[in-house]
Amino acid sequence: MGNNTNLRIGLPSKGRLSDLAGDLLKQAGLRFRRQNRSLFARVSDLPVDLIFLRTDDIPTLCAEGAIDMGITGSDLVDEAQADVSVRMPLGVGRCRLAICVPEDSPAESGKDLAGARVATSFPNISGNHLAQYGVTPHLVHLSGSVEVMISLGIADAIVDLVETGSTLAANKLRILEEIGTYETVLIQNGKCRDRVTAERIVRRLEGVVIARDFSLLEYNIPKSALSAAEKITPGFNSPTINPLEDQDWCAVRVMVKRSGVIDAMEQLETLGASAIMETEITNCRL
Numbered sequence: 001m002g003n004n005t006n007l008r009i010g011l012p013s014k015g016r017l018s019d020l021a022g023d024l025l026k027q028a029g030l031r032f033r034r035q036n037r038s039l040f041a042r043v044s045d046l047p048v049d050l051i052f053l054r055t056d057d058i059p060t061l062c063a064e065g066a067i068d069m070g071i072t073g074s075d076l077v078d079e080a081q082a083d084v085s086v087r088m089p090l091g092v093g094r095c096r097l098a099i100c101v102p103e104d105s106p107a108e109s110g111k112d113l114a115g116a117r118v119a120t121s122f123p124n125i126s127g128n129h130l131a132q133y134g135v136t137p138h139l140v141h142l143s144g145s146v147e148v149m150i151s152l153g154i155a156d157a158i159v160d161l162v163e164t165g166s167t168l169a170a171n172k173l174r175i176l177e178e179i180g181t182y183e184t185v186l187i188q189n190g191k192c193r194d195r196v197t198a199e200r201i202v203r204r205l206e207g208v209v210i211a212r213d214f215s216l217l218e219y220n221i222p223k224s225a226l227s228a229a230e231k232i233t234p235g236f237n238s239p240t241i242n243p244l245e246d247q248d249w250c251a252v253r254v255m256v257k258r259s260g261v262i263d264a265m266e267q268l269e270t271l272g273a274s275a276i277m278e279t280e281i282t283n284c285r286l
């Protein structure tokens, strides 16, 4: 282990969030090298140690103070009922938690699950969700491969994560009801060892997460159409507008949601804009 005063951040040691978390930190300028499967890495030039842990242990270990911050799924934070605060969503690892039943089940909602056997890795979330209907199912707590439990005869319904839905289709299951949507988050505990460094980490990650979500759009527009153009591209705060040699025109620089860039470009062109250019940004401070 490193120095006892260094900020400790817990990262998934394996699984689908492991690379996503490591890439985010690297893009945010944290330089580290994880020696083959080592559970610990020191960050260059910052008083930060990275501890590689199981994704589902990170909320509890953060609440207990073993780590000060962590990257994990918000589903796992809720399930662990851990006393941590979510500092920011990280824009990756989006998924839904759903109650699922066989395709040919007559059930119409979670209310129809009274007395049913429900297999899940999320007994707390599932139990609390069904309790709001006054339904207390028999919960079978498993750590994985939950979808197969209905055909094994262990369960009548399951509660599991759904992303594309292909695992459900392969097991001839359908969604009965969605419980919630989740994503990868940065968490922090209340007794953080080094708050100044923790804030620097939050600001750095914010820069990366916002940059991944936005593009920089530049275009020239007749001044007469400027206010209409500003409605299409209002910007993060407000657009930057510069004069052009032709006094009837101006140049605009503005942040635009990446998912809406093509649409915005088409609308601007229709308004009479020219030289419309999208630039990808990798990091920003707003």
Ligand SMILES: Nc1ncnc2c1ncn2[C@@H]1O[C@H](COP(=O)(O)OP(=O)(O)OP(=O)(O)O)[C@@H](O)[C@H]1O
Pocket: 012, 014, 015, 016, 017, 018, 055, 056, 072, 073, 074, 075, 076, 093, 094, 095, 144, 161, 162, 163, 164, 182, 183, 184
């Ligand atoms: N399709 C998905 N299925 C499961 N989890 C997903 C999915 N998409 C995003 N996630 C997120 O990833 C978390 C699981 O991360 P984990 O590191 O355990 O990966 P894993 O690939 O499921 O590993 P394991 O092989 O141990 O099950 C979930 O809690 C959820 O937040």
Ligand SMILES: O=P(O)(O)OC[C@H]1O[C@H](OP(=O)(O)OP(=O)(O)O)[C@H](O)[C@@H]1O
Pocket: 143, 144, 145, 146, 147, 160, 161, 162, 163, 164, 165, 166, 167, 168
């Ligand atoms: O909707 P989909 O895109 O099919 O994704 C959802 C599936 O992926 C996860 O399983 P995982 O691959 O983590 O296997 P596990 O059950 O061994 O954890 C999850 O538990 C679902 O089974």
Ligand SMILES: [Mg+2]
Pocket: 144
């Ligand atoms: Mg899994």
